Amino acid sequence: MGNMLYYAVVFLVVALVAAFLGFGGVAGTAMEGARILFWVAIILFVVSLIAGLIRKA
Numbered sequence: 001m002g003n004m005l006y007y008a009v010v011f012l013v014v015a016l017v018a019a020f021l022g023f024g025g026v027a028g029t030a031m032e033g034a035r036i037l038f039w040v041a042i043i044l045f046v047v048s049l050i051a052g053l054i055r056k057a
Helices: 004-021 024-056
Strands: none
Touching: 004 024
C-alpha cells in the first residue's frame, strides 16, 4: 500500500511540473492518476484496518 501512495505523490509531482510548463493535457492525466491511486490506497487501508479489527475479535 505504501507503494501506491508513493506513486500517487509521483503522479502529483509530474502533474505540477507539467502544469508549470504549460502541458495541460499531461497535467490533467497525471492528476487523475494521482487521485485514483490515492483513493485506492485509502480504501485498501480501511479494508485492511477493518479486517485486522475483525480478526482480533
